[in-house]
Amino acid sequence: MPGALGRVPLRIRDNGAMPTPVPPLQIGPHTVRPPVVLAPMAGITNAPFRTLCREFSGGKGLFVSEMITTRALVERNEKTMQLIRFDASEKPRSIQLYGVDPATVGKAVRMIAEEDLADHIDLNFGCPVPKVTRKGGGSALPYKRHLLRAILREAVSGAGDLPVTMKMRKGIDDDHITYLDAGRIAVEEGVTSIALHGRTAAQHYGGTADWDAIARLKEHVPEIPVLGNGDVWSAQDALRMVRETGCDGVVVGRGCLGRPWLFADLVAAFEGRHEDVAAPSLREVADVMVRHATLLGEWAGDESKGVVDFRKHVAWYLKGFAVGSEMRKRLAVTSSLAELRAGLDELDLGQPWPTGADGPRGRTSGNNRVVLPDGWLKDPYDCAGVDEEAEQDTSGG
Numbered sequence: 001m002p003g004a005l006g007r008v009p010l011r012i013r014d015n016g017a018m019p020t021p022v023p024p025l026q027i028g029p030h031t032v033r034p035p036v037v038l039a040p041m042a043g044i045t046n047a048p049f050r051t052l053c054r055e056f057s058g059g060k061g062l063f064v065s066e067m068i069t070t071r072a073l074v075e076r077n078e079k080t081m082q083l084i085r086f087d088a089s090e091k092p093r094s095i096q097l098y099g100v101d102p103a104t105v106g107k108a109v110r111m112i113a114e115e116d117l118a119d120h121i122d123l124n125f126g127c128p129v130p131k132v133t134r135k136g137g138g139s140a141l142p143y144k145r146h147l148l149r150a151i152l153r154e155a156v157s158g159a160g161d162l163p164v165t166m167k168m169r170k171g172i173d174d175d176h177i178t179y180l181d182a183g184r185i186a187v188e189e190g191v192t193s194i195a196l197h198g199r200t201a202a203q204h205y206g207g208t209a210d211w212d213a214i215a216r217l218k219e220h221v222p223e224i225p226v227l228g229n230g231d232v233w234s235a236q237d238a239l240r241m242v243r244e245t246g247c248d249g250v251v252v253g254r255g256c257l258g259r260p261w262l263f264a265d266l267v268a269a270f271e272g273r274h275e276d277v278a279a280p281s282l283r284e285v286a287d288v289m290v291r292h293a294t295l296l297g298e299w300a301g302d303e304s305k306g307v308v309d310f311r312k313h314v315a316w317y318l319k320g321f322a323v324g325s326e327m328r329k330r331l332a333v334t335s336s337l338a339e340l341r342a343g344l345d346e347l348d349l350g351q352p353w354p355t356g357a358d359g360p361r362g363r364t365s366g367n368n369r370v371v372l373p374d375g376w377l378k379d380p381y382d383c384a385g386v387d388e389e390a391e392q393d394t395s396g397g
């Protein structure tokens, strides 16, 4: 378990009228206190990363799996069955599902409920990648109101006592906004809460997230909790999002990449301990890196596989530190824990947390044209289904 990291006092610029502590979030029977959620991220938020974030949060918050395609789940695909394995410490267990066919979504949800595979199911309608939207899946799907309703209905009825939540984007592009209709449909179908990423599919990860849309959704569906998502890079951003939008909880994604201790900051800030902000030295970061790679290896049942999977995290952890490009490259091709540790030990580990490393990280590109099936936009209310090939991608939201 990572110990307390170097901490620096935080200057509070704008503490506004933030009620402290912020009320907990209720997801069915699960009380999430404080209301902070790790965003599902394909290839990232597997059990090891969730465990790491949870350790830093002291077990508080909610940590959602990366998205699992419903067809692969009902077919008991071997890799998928590995992806839904939770650490014993994970309670509640949250699985995010992605599906385009109401019947398959229903089957997947019933399988989770009957086999006790999770305690909470989140449905992903936010994926913007062309491979998925081209078939009418991901963030293209909520445009077809009847199909969205049918999927939600199957999911909620199949889930029994398990709460079903959904996560979506604002819409396809500025001319085809779907989130308000989708929010209303979700309420009518018994969805427990909604997370809104304040971008359209066309924006991908570019520009800035539209927090006003989160506020509008909150007003539009007062019956259920609304969680805000997009561009939370610090605990103070999270508090500001709650204050400015009135949302009931905050979902944090890229801000945690190479920075799982952000969850310690989030919990501290939501509990009113604003002075607690993690500022780990490079030595402390190196220890977290080794722990992360170790957990990945244990989870994969193979040290080398874990270290290879860890490679994608190296640049995020080292962001802002004076490491040198050669060493960065070397650390990103290690295959064993000993090699990783040895490389890290060659660094000037006494370096303090770099100023400027707290800002945006991960994907930031945007303004792509959204590729859709022919005639997709003609009628939002037709009853067409979606080709199940729209489930073939696994790269997220």
Ligand SMILES: Cc1cc2nc3c(=O)[nH]c(=O)nc-3n(C[C@H](O)[C@H](O)[C@H](O)COP(=O)(O)O)c2cc1C
Pocket (backbone or CB within 6 Å): 039, 040, 041, 042, 043, 044, 066, 067, 096, 124, 125, 126, 167, 197, 229, 230, 231, 232, 251, 252, 253, 254, 255, 362, 363, 395, 396, 397
């Ligand atoms: C690498 C990566 C993978 C993602 N995978 C998923 C996913 O599996 N399911 C999902 O709903 N969103 C996924 N997302 C979107 C995030 O959950 C989140 O909505 C988005 O990054 C915006 O939040 P942020 O600004 O806090 O990062 C992914 C994002 C990234 C960067």
